[in-house]
Amino acid sequence: MDIISQSEIDFFIEHIQESKLNELGSKKWYESHDRLQKLNQQATLEATENREEYIKDQIISFGKIPIIVHEAICVTIWREKVLPELLNISPNPKQSFTLYFILFHETVAVGLLQKILFHEEGVQALGNYALDLFDHIIFSITHLAIGIKNNFAFNTKITDTQVSEEIIEHSHKIQFEVGICCIGIMFNMILHIKNLSISVTTRMTTNNDVPMLICHLLNTKPWIKMENNAKYIFQDNVWKTMNANNNIIPKQEAHLWLSLHAFFTSGELCNNYEITQFRKKNLMQLQHLLNDCLLDHIPVLIHLKQSLYQMSLSEVSTISKRPILIEINAEIKSNILNTYANKWKKIARVQALYLFGNESYNIAKSLSGTYEHIDHFEINENICATCKLPAKNRCSKCKNQWYCSR
Incomplete structure (x- = not known):
């Protein structure tokens, strides 16, 4: 069963655009995240079922690989610069799923890149942006190697923690998973080093x-x-x-x-x-x-x-x-840092209004279809049986179903 049709694939890929850091988590951005996640899920199906990798071919054909590299780097900078400011503004928010989607966006981008760069033509298509990607994966793998943020609970369900602690826990888990994924990208880049500068x-x-x-x-x-x-x-x-x-x-x-x-x-x-x-x-x-x-x-x-x-x-x-x-210096990271230098607190104040406001629930529910089959793909989170969002509460009777709230 396909996640999206071929016509949808062409439309989604043709309209992939770079995210603006100050718009992460907005309604407009969630539409882009939804499309990229569906492309990633479909690409996973194509790769695991040994089918023709149509998504890989189309992304290369449309020249969209640099944009996907940009997406991963953009979220990393947001996590390092804006997320701490958001938690200072709202030290104990009511929910965490809006921030989780932003953090998970890096996993989506890196996962899609790994599938594309498995092939030599994918590495060739990086062009001058290979340096940006390599710096990013080394940053992620180094975090994994240092191990400062690897001390997270992965098997024990903690129900008495504050939402802010859950957000930090999610961030550390995602950084770990991204670092693991980047090991595969590094291998593909070394394997095809002749195609790189x-x-x-x-x-x-x-x-x-x-x-x-x-x-x-x-x-x-x-x-x-x-x-x-x-x-x-x-x-x-x-x-x-x-x-x-x-x-x-x-x-x-x-x-x-x-x-x-x-x-x-x-x-x-x-x-x-x-x-x-x-x-x-x-x-x-x-x-x-x-x-x-x-x-x-x-x-x-x-x-x-x-x-x-x-x-x-x-x-x-x-x-x-x-x-x-x-x-030669990598461009993407330096351009983002220069564009938003000294604006991190201002961005956090604006984003807090819609990330933690009432509108966030409507936006998140609109993504329930995107994450309906998520347990078959990259993450192993418990999903609410009703709205399909990440859940932390399990039914006390059947012990099988999970729910995000009462």
């Missing part, structure tokens, strides 16, 4: 030390958590109980290993990456993780293990491989 190559080898970031993630494994004396693993966009004999290798971990393999087999990257003593030490620590189970699941990593062994026997280079380049 030398500025992106420099970012990967010099400005942002991608192999060291990967090493840290593979050692810390933020996708594995303990809660209530049980061990859980984040796989296929949901948290699953992890048994002692569980040999599951989640997709994000596989992407990290394959990214490292692709990095050191790419002449564009490897030849410009200086192996210092610090880098060598961290790379050597990965050798014990390349066990038989992992190699059985991903045989190509045998070559990576051999490369690491040869690296352990080689001397550390004393010649710097740092190229002399004219640095």
Whole structure:
């Protein structure tokens, strides 16, 4: 069953426009969010059912990939700059779903990008905006690696928290999921590095030390958590109980290993990456993780293990491989920050009127059709049986249905 028809797909894609940060959460913006979410759901169906990926082809054809990159970056800036001001204005709002939709918009944009960039022509279509996207995904993955905001409850339902705390909890969960998704995008960009500019190559080898970031993630494994004396693993966009004999290798971990393999087999990257003593030490620590189970699941990593062994026997280079380049700056983030500089409080005051006002319920209900099938896609939230909005209260009798309010 399709989410939208082919004619709707063409119309939605043709009319994709950049969101204005000061209009996030408005009625006009919700219409754009609704369309992008439906496109994302339909693209998920096409990919999982091995069908012709019509949405991917049309988005590339219409040249809309840069706009989707803009959407992800715009929401990130809103979360960092405007959301704290909103919570200062309304420290205990009556509901959280309006803010949740804005935060979730980044998940939608990044999820759609991951499906498109799985293909080489998708990476090619990034053009000059590859630098903007790479900076964004490194920002998200670094947050995931640092782990400051990974300490959220994912299995326990807390009913006595304030709405403001729920909003922060939602924000942290979404940041985690976006970071996981960005690992897949990073892998696709490394895999197709020949189609990207030398500025992106420099970012990967010099400005942002991608192999060291990967090493840290593979050692810390933020996708594995303990809660209530049980061990859980984040796989296929949901948290699953992890048994002692569980040999599951989640997709994000596989992407990290394959990214490292692709990095050191790419002449564009490897030849410009200086192996210092610090880098060598961290790379050597990965050798014990390349066990038989992992190699059985991903045989190509045998070559990576051999490369690491040869690296352990080689001397550390004393010649710097740092190229002399004219640095190109990413445009999208700097343009948004310059446009709205020193206006964050003013934007928050205006947005608080419609995000927390009576109109917010009408807007949210209009999106109930968009999220009707959401449990089959990216998120694993409990959905109200009546209005299809995110719910935190479960029926005391049947223990199965969830509701957003009495």
